[in-house]
Amino acid sequence: MNEKSTINCIDVRRLLLSNPADLEKDTLQHLNICPSCKKAALDASGFDDRLLSALKVPVPDGLANKILLTKGIHENLQQRRARNWFRAVAASIVLTTSIIVSLMYPDSPASVSDIALAHIKAEPHHLQDRKNIKLTKLDKIIKPFNMKINISSQRIHYAGTCKIRRSIGAHIVIQGKKAPLTILLMPDEKVSSRQTINEDNFSGIIVPVKNGSIAIIGDKQEDLNAFEKQIIPQAAT
Amino acid sequence: MNKKDKEFDALVKAYSTDIYRFAYWLCKDVALAEDMTQETFTRAWKALDSLVDPKAAKGWLITITRREIARHFSKKRIETINIQDVPVEQLGADGDLSQHDKLIIHEAIFSLDNEYREPLLLQVLGGFSCNEIADMMDIKPGAVMTRLFRAKQQLRQVLGPDIKDNVMVKL
Numbered sequence: 509m510n511e512k513s514t515i516n517c518i519d520v521r522r523l524l525l526s527n528p529a530d531l532e533k534d535t536l537q538h539l540n541i542c543p544s545c546k547k548a549a550l551d552a553s554g555f556d557d558r559l560l561s562a563l564k565v566p567v568p569d570g571l572a573n574k575i576l577l578t579k580g581i582h583e584n585l586q587q588r589r590a591r592n593w594f595r596a597v598a599a600s601i602v603l604t605t606s607i608i609v610s611l612m613y614p615d616s617p618a619s620v621s622d623i624a625l626a627h628i629k630a631e632p633h634h635l636q637d638r639k640n641i642k643l644t645k646l647d648k649i650i651k652p653f654n655m656k657i658n659i660s661s662q663r664i665h666y667a668g669t670c671k672i673r674r675s676i677g678a679h680i681v682i683q684g685k686k687a688p689l690t691i692l693l694m695p696d697e698k699v700s701s702r703q704t705i706n707e708d709n710f711s712g713i714i715v716p717v718k719n720g721s722i723a724i725i726g727d728k729q730e731d732l733n734a735f736e737k738q739i740i741p742q743a744a745t
Numbered sequence: 746m747n748k749k750d751k752e753f754d755a756l757v758k759a760y761s762t763d764i765y766r767f768a769y770w771l772c773k774d775v776a777l778a779e780d781m782t783q784e785t786f787t788r789a790w791k792a793l794d795s796l797v798d799p800k801a802a803k804g805w806l807i808t809i810t811r812r813e814i815a816r817h818f819s820k821k822r823i824e825t826i827n828i829q830d831v832p833v834e835q836l837g838a839d840g841d842l843s844q845h846d847k848l849i850i851h852e853a854i855f856s857l858d859n860e861y862r863e864p865l866l867l868q869v870l871g872g873f874s875c876n877e878i879a880d881m882m883d884i885k886p887g888a889v890m891t892r893l894f895r896a897k898q899q900l901r902q903v904l905g906p907d908i909k910d911n912v913m914v915k916l
């Protein structure tokens with residue numbers, strides 16, 4: 509029974525993470541006699557359930573029917589080539605158009621700096637927040653965005669995730685020299701080069717990073733260059 | 746409908762959703778994932794006679810999908826500019842997770858290296874055992890276990906045992 513069992517808690521924990529569907533008899537026996545491993549087993553299956561629920565992304569409408577309809581195989585292959593070609597042409601038209609539009613209208617309403625500024629203006633309460641967020645909490649919030657920022661010496665008034673245009677970004681407010689300063693991590697918003705904002709009572713910068721852009725926006729009087737060097741050192745030229 | 750048509754019809758209805766999701770998590774691109782799903786079933790139709798055991802259909806299809814995706818990326822290496830980040834709609838509205846939780850998991854899964862992400866998908870989404878995954882990926886079962894263990898450890902570090910406690914939407 510128990511003495512015969514060669515499996516120990518460490519083995520069990522390893523199996524729970526790596527092969528939970530295929531637990532062998534000795535593992536199951538161990539779970540019956542070891543409450544802490546039993547709890548770990550419940551945790552692991554709850555974790556897998558949540559993972560599975562996140563993995564179940566929505567599927568395009570009528571996918572199965574589309575596949576069945578295009579079963580005329582060779583015809584299907586040709587269609588696929590045509591579709592790819594069409595998609596490529598359409599994409600290049602969109603790209604060209606957006607370049608032309610942005611050249612014609614430098615203040616086009618879709619610019620990243622406008623989006624960032626509009627986001628801050630839409631949430632003025634975050635400039636009033638004084639939540640004194642801990643660095644460990646900040647790290648947890650920004651980790652998924654995979655953008656390195658360095659905030660160690662400032663008080664963090666607010667940190668959370670927000671919908672910014674099409675996707676979710678991070679919204680952080682720290683203490684500046686003059687007034688609170690907003691930092692937005694925008695994974696979906698790409699800019700080709702560093703941009704500055706000077707509008708109303710705000711001054712700001714948008715800095716391109718590997719996987720999107722980061723905005724630092726503060727009071728008109730604020731010296732943002734110093735903050736930029738500290739917060740986004742890797743972008744410094 | 747003849748027998749082959751019926752068989753194919755059943756395969757598509759049973760597995761197209763799984764195949765699409767598997768492709769999505771490897772490609773991070775909804776249009777490409779749909780193409781890869783189409784391509785998988787196109788090839789499956791042509792090779793249907795080689796599927797002897799209907800119980801093995803899912804693994805067989807996934808193997809085709811993996812091959813198609815590998816082929817796609819080796820051909821298109823030069824132009825693999827991934828312009829598409831995860832749109833919020835793509836996270837799905839159902840289930841008991843909030844959009845924020847889902848986004849965090851999304852990013853965490855995509856941040857895994859392919860060699861860790863793939864066995865994880867095969868296990869959690871595909872429901873395959875370590876040995877089956879080892880067969881599909883042509884690696885040793887021990888290596889599959891190690892990768893799964895590390896993948897989940899890495900995800901748990903980001904997500905914590907209970908995601909809801911660790912994703913601070915409002916602080």
Ligand SMILES: [Zn+2]
Binds near residue numbers: 516518520538545
């Ligand atoms: Zn134990």
Ligand SMILES: [Zn+2]
Binds near residue numbers: 670671
């Ligand atoms: Zn916000």
